[in-house]
Amino acid sequence: MSSVPSLEVRGLAYAYPDGHQALFGIDLTVARGERVAVLGPNGAGKTTLVLHLNGILGGGLGTVTAAGVQVVKDQLSEVRRRVGIVFQDPDDQLFMPTVRDDVAFGPANFGVRGAELDARVSRALDQVGMSAYADRPPHHLSFGQRRRVAVATVLATEPEILILDEPSSNLDPASRRELADVLRSLDVTILMVTHDLPYALELCDRSVVLSDGVIVADGPTRELLCDEDLMRAHRLELPFGFEPRLAGLSVG
Amino acid sequence: MSAGHSHRLYRHGDTVVHRLPAHTKLLALVLFVLTVVATPREQYWAFGAYLVLLAAVAVAAAVPVGFIAGRMVVELPFVAFALLLPFIAHGPRTEFLGLTVSQTGLLGAWNILAKATLGVIASILLAATTEPRELLTGLRRLRVPALLVEISSFMVRYADVVTDEMRRMRIARESRGFQASHLGHMRVLARSAGALFIRSYERGERVHLAMLARGYTGVMPMTEDRPIPRTAWLAAAAVPLLALVIATTAWSLA
Numbered sequence: 001m002s003s004v005p006s007l008e009v010r011g012l013a014y015a016y017p018d019g020h021q022a023l024f025g026i027d028l029t030v031a032r033g034e035r036v037a038v039l040g041p042n043g044a045g046k047t048t049l050v051l052h053l054n055g056i057l058g059g060g061l062g063t064v065t066a067a068g069v070q071v072v073k074d075q076l077s078e079v080r081r082r083v084g085i086v087f088q089d090p091d092d093q094l095f096m097p098t099v100r101d102d103v104a105f106g107p108a109n110f111g112v113r114g115a116e117l118d119a120r121v122s123r124a125l126d127q128v129g130m131s132a133y134a135d136r137p138p139h140h141l142s143f144g145q146r147r148r149v150a151v152a153t154v155l156a157t158e159p160e161i162l163i164l165d166e167p168s169s170n171l172d173p174a175s176r177r178e179l180a181d182v183l184r185s186l187d188v189t190i191l192m193v194t195h196d197l198p199y200a201l202e203l204c205d206r207s208v209v210l211s212d213g214v215i216v217a218d219g220p221t222r223e224l225l226c227d228e229d230l231m232r233a234h235r236l237e238l239p240f241g242f243e244p245r246l247a248g249l250s251v252g
Numbered sequence: 253m254s255a256g257h258s259h260r261l262y263r264h265g266d267t268v269v270h271r272l273p274a275h276t277k278l279l280a281l282v283l284f285v286l287t288v289v290a291t292p293r294e295q296y297w298a299f300g301a302y303l304v305l306l307a308a309v310a311v312a313a314a315v316p317v318g319f320i321a322g323r324m325v326v327e328l329p330f331v332a333f334a335l336l337l338p339f340i341a342h343g344p345r346t347e348f349l350g351l352t353v354s355q356t357g358l359l360g361a362w363n364i365l366a367k368a369t370l371g372v373i374a375s376i377l378l379a380a381t382t383e384p385r386e387l388l389t390g391l392r393r394l395r396v397p398a399l400l401v402e403i404s405s406f407m408v409r410y411a412d413v414v415t416d417e418m419r420r421m422r423i424a425r426e427s428r429g430f431q432a433s434h435l436g437h438m439r440v441l442a443r444s445a446g447a448l449f450i451r452s453y454e455r456g457e458r459v460h461l462a463m464l465a466r467g468y469t470g471v472m473p474m475t476e477d478r479p480i481p482r483t484a485w486l487a488a489a490a491v492p493l494l495a496l497v498i499a500t501t502a503w504s505l506a
Contacts, residue, residue, distance in 0.1 A: 056464055077469070091455070137409075157466060
């Protein structure tokens, strides 16, 4: 393990051009190989934070360093190679005529060509179990399949850190489990933005709670979910019947 | 989601016409249509010969007549216009099917109908044997400006997404008791159209963000290009060449 963290955010603050302030000084460090969930209610600033991590948004206060590279204008290409973002709606992410073309889009932008490009595409599709669908148009796949292809489009660029925006939204239970299996099998740092608390517990040992543009808690996921006052104060409610003290633990 | 596995203009098959590279077929279509348009309209037999040529292509591509006929409704507006011509054009009158009509108008109508029909049939044959994405690759190989190809490619990709969104909005309207029945309801429909436009526009922005996130810098990365065998060009050239023979014969007889 290297000592350089995959992600280091220092004092990040941002206000949209219309004056709405979304982030009020975020500090967050994610070590290499960690899986971390960012929990927060709607409107907490989760997506704004994500868009800063690869420099889509910028210009506020504070710094973001991804895999040792600072996110500043003249290093954006380098940053985007190392930080892969899977957006919430796969229809926004998959815009090429076939799955194969779409997965090739990222690495091709970073100058990968020929046999190496083909190898990257098949490896990425293999990792998400979608190799059989390479020549299909994305809009003929099921929602769960499209979400997994969206993950592959990012894996093909071989990022050091994978960022997922609401990865479990709109998935049926089987697709949800399949995606969890895929994510667990990957050897990358993962930052997962979600309000799906059981999913965070299932996949991430550590969570941070983002509320009103600041990080209000950072610790082991199970501990945070068991802290009822904290959860209630930030509109994070557990689903009916879900018991975080027991979930996922083998009985006996 | 769309029900069909492929685009509804496309007919799956594995014939010699299907296998030809898209850009050779595109070029053949353009040359064929230009030749047809340049044929003197009085040489009626020539248009029959063109039709035979297209029928031969349809047979080779295993595209049934019913498939083509059903997709020819796109021509109807032109037909309506052509049918009006004999009645509104000036010049000497003549008897036709018991009606007194303008002679030049009648000839003009025939001209439009025959040439448009041949063009539409040829285009349907191209679409039936070529998948949309191959057409896009073909356009790119023909050196059509990259920006235009990209715009068309997005159109193909998102046509289904937007249609689906439109369908959901209609279902939501009707579920709340709305049925468009008189002109006053245009207000509601116009607002739906506006909402659809804004949604599509916002989706465009999100797609752009997702592209930037994967290193897009304003230029689409080129992916592989296989060389095209000469035989493919020859096979695709057969149709426009035969059409050219018909056209030159027609000109020499005119």
